[in-house]
Amino acid sequence: MADFEAQNPIPSRRVPANAVTKERRWLRDLGPFVPIVALGAIAALTVDGFGTTPNIIAIVQASAITGIAAIGTAAITISGKFVSLAIEQQAMTSAFVFAALITAGSPVALAILAAFAVAILLGLVQGFLVSRGLNPIVTTLAFGSALFGIVVMLADNRTITLSPNPIAELGGGTTLGVPNQAIIFVVLLAIGSFLLARTKLGRQLLLTGSNPDAAELVGIPTKRIVMIAFVVAALASAIVGILVVGQVSQAKSDMFRGLTIDVVAAVLVGGIAIQGGEGQLWRAGYGAIVLTMLGNIMLLIGIDAGTRELLKGLLAGAVLISMTMLKARGR
């Protein structure tokens, strides 16, 4: 196999495409499920405390935050612009905007609207830059750095604590035993999946990602589509920001440390094709659940944080490489 690949860096087109594609597509769609279902089953049987209802709810809740941000980021990935590296800074910005307005005595609805408005603006600016052809990774890296500094300066390097916290119930409470964060996650996932699969905008997003030139030719406003993808990602980060403020009653500069990495890993592990143009939104949510579940299992059996990170990176890399290779051969 190794030699075959080395001699044919560009995949051969003589292979009858249809026969391979169908099989590969099944493999690609179901591939990610196999290890996780097996892992879940094994863990439920062998790891003490894994299969209990409270633990499963805890996994869902912990995946909700990463998952909400990940389904937003998936819009960027599907539009063909990889990922944003400014996710945690955007979530932090929204958290500060929201918390500052609540502290200043504003009604909750207004504070949420303001946080969303700021997020839309941030998404538009980044989307505008990236849609003109700037490298998305480097642009969002720079943007995130600048944004972080601006927010910390404006907040005067302080933590904002909400007392009383008007959205404690929304961010940290449960409905019928299910954490509200998880309900919001599932609702957003459903809305997002519907938009992507059943609307014109969704199909335009997919085509923009799979072939921007062709999309441009058939009259799709690809630049606007990329901007919309960045706005969606920024709004998802804003929702995360507000929910976590509700949960912890605080806005702090390091409150989302590591979120960007978790989100990128979730998008990759979920199996959204990083080349863009394909992938269902649930995959991002699925990736978030998988990673949280793995983390939870490893925590329960006493594996330290470093090893968890190491395995997270290796898993994301393995899924990425195998998807790339399957795609190259299926073509």
Add this chain to the structure above:
Amino acid sequence: MNGLVKMDTGFQVRIVIFLALLVSLAVTVPGFLSVANASSIIENVGLIGLVGAGIMLTMIVGQLDLAVASVAAVAAIIALSLSGTSLVLGISVAIVAASLYGATVGYIINRTGVNSLVLTVCMLIGVRGLALVMTPDRPAILPFEMFWISDALVAQWGPLTLLGVICLVVIGLVGLALRHTKLGLSMYAVGGNLERARGSGISTARVYMVAFAGSAILGASAGILAALRSGSASGLGFESFLLAGITVAVVGGIPLEGGRGTVINVILGALIIRLISSAVALGGIPGSFESVAVGGILLAMLLLDYWLAKRRQARAKVPKAGLQHASTHSNGGGIR
């Protein structure tokens, strides 16, 4: 293609920015024109220049390595952990490990065609995890009897320190290797036009492996030197290397499209960034302003290069991308 700096508009603008910063800081910031400050700037230009030079190698071949900060952390931890036995052994093991790691990443990218940005994000996560695994309780530290090394590295000889000199010499060697070896030139060829380079018989596997191994080795060296300077290396350390390295390369004028870039660009980028940091440190400006300034100048340079590329395109009277595709499309339809 011979690896010389192209004195184009983009480069001239950067020189102007550097000189303007230098003059305005010299005039307005008290203490800027001191030997101590000069040596601090030169030392740190060397250190972030080392990281930037590594990232430059991957940019020249048309890729980008985002895992340098994590690699620096692991290398520094390896070197310091083994320093109790022998520091030379520790440094050797760290550098060999980094080069093997980098060559593997380059090999995978060549074999699978996987996007290097995304693959190295995975490596960023995994290698950072490794760094945390290696320092479960406390940072790796330099044994007390070896503290003279830290002192020797930062002892001033006028505006120079040993640390700064080592970094600048290594960067210079990278520059010479790029200009005067066949491998260096093939790196530019691969980044400039992959298919043509392949057609002319260049082994892309070797070029990618060397570029990513080089990036890992230079990142690792920067990590090791920084750790020797401070005497410790923690699992969460050196995170700032990623943004610093990319900023140095892009602000210095190395295009993300690949095929161009020299160590002169890296030094210029590092000087601009360090002048900003120095202004923040001496000028009594809040520290968070530094990340605003660094992020801001990175964005500004991305925009400048974008705008200059657009202008070049317009001047060359090349039809716009959209129109070109439209015409090939209709021609193709007619022929087939």
